[in-house]
Amino acid sequence: MNAHEKSEIKPFSVNQDYDFEIRTALGHASAGAGDPGEILAATEQVRKNDHEGWFDAWKALADRTAQIADTAAGRGHRVSAADAYLRASAYYGVAVNALSSLDDTTRLQPTFAEQRKTWDGFIAHTSADVTAIRIPYEDDALPGYWFRGASGATAPTLIAVNGSDGALAGLWASCIEAALARGYNVLAFDGPGQQSQLFEKNIPFRPDWEHVLTPVLDHVLTLDGVDPDKVAVYGISQGGYWVARALAFEHRFAAAITDPGVVDVSTSWTSHLPPSLTKLLDAGDMAKFDKEMAFGLKFSPETARTWAFRARPYGTTGYGETIQAVRTYTMADVAGQITTPLLILSPENEQFWPGQAQQLADLTSSVSTVIPFTAAEGADGHCQPMARALTAQRMFDWLDEKLAG
Known part of the structure; x- marks a missing residue:
């Protein structure tokens, strides 16, 4: 990106x-x-x-x-x-x-x-009290890390969903450490297309994340120390899409947080395409689209590098095939099915999915709350990179109160 x-x-x-x-x-x-x-x-x-x-x-x-x-x-x-x-x-x-x-x-x-x-x-x-675990998933298992809250007793639990290219150490910094400090249990895991699943197994992303998050939740509910009425989920970066998409079908979570709100992943790709290429894409002329993309990227090595980096986890080959795959990562048509209390983080100057936090809020107005972050606070930009302590304070204060209620 x-x-x-x-x-x-x-x-x-x-x-x-x-x-x-x-x-x-x-x-x-x-x-x-x-x-x-x-x-x-x-x-x-x-x-x-x-x-x-x-x-x-x-x-x-x-x-x-x-x-x-x-x-x-x-x-x-x-x-x-x-x-x-x-x-x-x-x-x-x-x-x-x-x-x-x-x-x-x-x-x-x-x-x-x-x-x-x-x-x-x-x-x-x-x-930290942490155990490496295996989460049953289809015909295999997803690797995970189960962190127990400091009390060792039954406690609220947070399932942490990473973004498209985040490391587990980054997820620790984004939410795990702050959750443990507040007494939460936390489960972190690699889903399809993420980290070990991509680099060790070559398993790509999938858009229908409910088929990932539901078995993860099923497994969490079998673990010691979990209060089944106080399980929440957090998604960072593209994880914000995956969490919101899953919530349209999985209604057992007590609360959820998207950091930020994402409705349609593909706009971060298609908004940079010239109208002529978009027209070819819409017409399904993949051969011509691929030819013109290949020609254009010869003159833009920086864009070519970005494309290679971002396309890898989708498991696609041609340029048109990749865009068409990314276009399936949308939840605008199912957002109205979300019934889970939802906190949407909305940073000023969001550079990848501008305006989508509010779009998600509009689609889920009966259950959602929006918290803005601003440049004046040093908290603007995608996932508030320079204001993670402030982010933790705001989102966990909301979550503490929601679960207490």
Whole structure:
């Protein structure tokens, strides 16, 4: 996705995508999944479109931080090891995303393996009560992590749904750490097209997320310490679409949060197409569409890299096939079926799905609440990257009160 500079905070990079990644990484620092000084030091010399340099910067930072973690673990410093493993996993996550847009993807799986290895290092050393689990799903299982609330007693539970390219360390920073601090149990997992399912099994996304979230909820309700009347779900980035879509069919959740509201995923793709290409797409002329797209992308290498990165999880080949697949990721026609109390986060200057938070609110007006985030607060842009503590305060205060009620 191409990030647009609209925040009042001075950019950290002249490359808009790099700037957004840096902002996100800095925001993760509020939950320990980054350290601002090392992030800024590692990235400040990367030139505007030096994509190899961008990968190298994050890979080197991740490698160095992983070595710190290994050394601390070897000397019995569990807290230091957990902290460093978490940061390293988050940094490897950015490196994986950097590789996804490069022509040479041979380093992709090995780098993801390092990302998951350091995440597992964090799990092994953190003071949080966490267990790796397998969630029955169709003919296989989804990998998950079950975090128990501090009390160890029956508690409210949050199911955390990641976005299209987020690492588990990022999900920790976005909601898991804040939920645990408030006494919630949390389940995090990799769904179709996400993380291990994509890089290890080559399983693509699917639009009908109710067929994912319902078996996940079924499994959560079998776990010890779960109050079945107080299970909520949170979705970040494209997870906001997946959660909202599932809620139209799955009505057992006590409450839900989308960060932000997403109704139609495809607009972040189609809004950049010229009318002539849109006309070909609508007419079903895939051969001509693919030919003209291929020709146009020869003159726009930055767009070509973004396309490669974003298309990979859909499991498609041709340009037209990809767009047609993404067009099925809409829930406008089923949003009226949502009966779950729904909190919709709505950041000013949302760059990927502008206006869709309010659109989702309009479609679910009987059950939804909108919370705005502004540039004046330093909380604008997709998923409020520089204001995650503020985000946690607002969404968990709402959720606490909703579940108490």
